[in-house]
Amino acid sequence: MERAIVKLRKGEGRTIKAGGMWVFDNEIDKITGEFENGDLVYVHDFDDYFMGIGFINTNSKITVRLLSRKKGQEIDAAFITMRVKNAWEYRKKTVDTSSCRVIFGEADFLPGIVIDKFSDVLVVQSLALGIDRLKLQIVEDLIACMEEDGITIRGVYERSDAKVRTNEGMERIKGFIGEPFDTKVEIVENGVRYMVDVEEGQKTGFFLDQKYNRKAIHKLCKGAKVLDCFTHTGSFALNAGIAGAASVLGVDASDLGCKQATENAELNGLQDTVKFLCADVFDLLPELEDKGEKFDVVILDPPAFTKSRNSVKNAVKGYREINLRAMKLIKDGGYLATCSCSHFMTPELFTETIGQAARNVHKRLRQVEYRTQAPDHPILWAADESYYLKFYIFQVCDEK
Structure with missing residues (x-):
């Protein structure tokens, strides 16, 4: 079968040449042959060198998504x-x-x-x-x-x-x-039971990518007073509870999320230890500080503050603000678990932003560990979009 050929402009195709999977609209010189959007097409470099076969869709900025780089490969x-x-x-x-x-x-x-x-x-x-x-x-x-x-x-x-x-x-x-x-x-993860609503829950119903990061906080939370911000359906809060925390407060702006989190606490027999509050985290953290509240462990698991390069500057402000406020609420020698799930918030920028927050409130950070998404969300090198989750655990110490 004759397939249409997508020919790249000279000097373009850096992503797929490095092992990535995408061809963007501005990398294309011309398309020869007949096709309908959704069809398979061949991708050639400017000099007609075969680079792969994939799906085309001219409605999308990602015009071709590669399936194979092997010449003669049947996509059947x-x-x-x-x-x-x-x-x-x-x-x-x-x-x-x-x-x-x-x-x-x-x-x-x-x-x-x-x-x-x-x-x-x-x-x-x-x-x-x-x-x-x-x-x-x-x-x-x-x-x-x-x-x-x-x-x-x-x-x-x-x-x-x-x-x-x-x-x-x-x-x-x-x-x-x-x-x-x-x-x-009902699912069980790290010994915690959850009711997942696959019809109405966010995205596919539950965030599986943090599975082993949630497990990583268990030792830190034993006997601790814990604050879990952006708790969603209570996953980090419940892991803290099951690990033996003295008390846990989970906070989320979603009424539905807090309702589901409360039901999940009851499902695990943790309703006396793990409580949930429907509130805006950005408003609540200064209020807790004014009241003189202190916590042994604070967890920050916010939604992506940026989904494009254009809004990264505002995202940096948001991440700096919540990390700064969280550090103020942590007892000397307590722990901060903080993450970003935005692909556009690079590991380097996220690290720099946390460092700025610590300097602004005169805290010293001791890194316990750095983690990414669970292995069932594999990171494909050269496909930058597959690497999105950054997760730090720090011990937070006062400057002395």
Whole structure:
């Protein structure tokens, strides 16, 4: 079959030459041959050197998403099955698969699709036109892989309702793939039980990428007074509680999040230890400081303050403000767990921002550890977008 050819401009294609997966619209010299958006096309360098095969969509700034760099590679059902099997085998080797991200888009060489497993339920998020045509096969292949390991999936729910789909010229959709089922599912992570609402929860229902970072705070929280900011459905707060914290206050601006967090506390028998408050963290932290409150451990797990390069400056102000306020609330020798989930807040910039906050309030930081996202969200070198989560634990000391 004759495929259209996307030819790069001279000097362009740095991302895919370095091992990345994307070709941007401003890197393209010309497209020859007939195609429809969502079709497979060949990518050639300016001198006609073959660089790969991928999906095209001229509605998107990411015009081509590569699937393979191998010349002559057939992108057929067997190829997709191989990619899905590889993704599942990788998870079996690297993480607890009771609940995990089983496909992470470009980092699993299946660009534009994310699939999370919550116990016996799969949640699919399809974000690119080309892969959208293959999502049903990908789901079927994944279920077949799991059945081979004795795992039964009782239902599949689609959460392709992210705004980014509009950039691809696609409608935002959500709903059942296959038979309807109860969309509330109980999972267990690090010994903590949660009810996950895959229909109404944020993104795919629950943030799995912090699994091992949540576990990392356990020792610090034993017997401690803990403040968990931007608690969402209470995940860090409940990990602190299960680890034996004396008291935990979880804070979030979402009424629904706090309601779900309270239910999760009751599910774990932690309702007397772990409490939740619906409030704006930026308003609450100065109020707690004015009251003279002090905590042994403060956790900051905010949403992404920036989703583009244009708003990084404002994001830096936000991260500096919450870290500065948190450090003021920590007892001398206490601990700060702080993170950023924004890809555009680079590790270097995040580190620098925390350092500025510490200097501004005359605190000395001793780094306990630096972590990133869990291994089921693998970081593909040269695909910068796959590296987004930065997570520090510090001991915070007064200057003496």
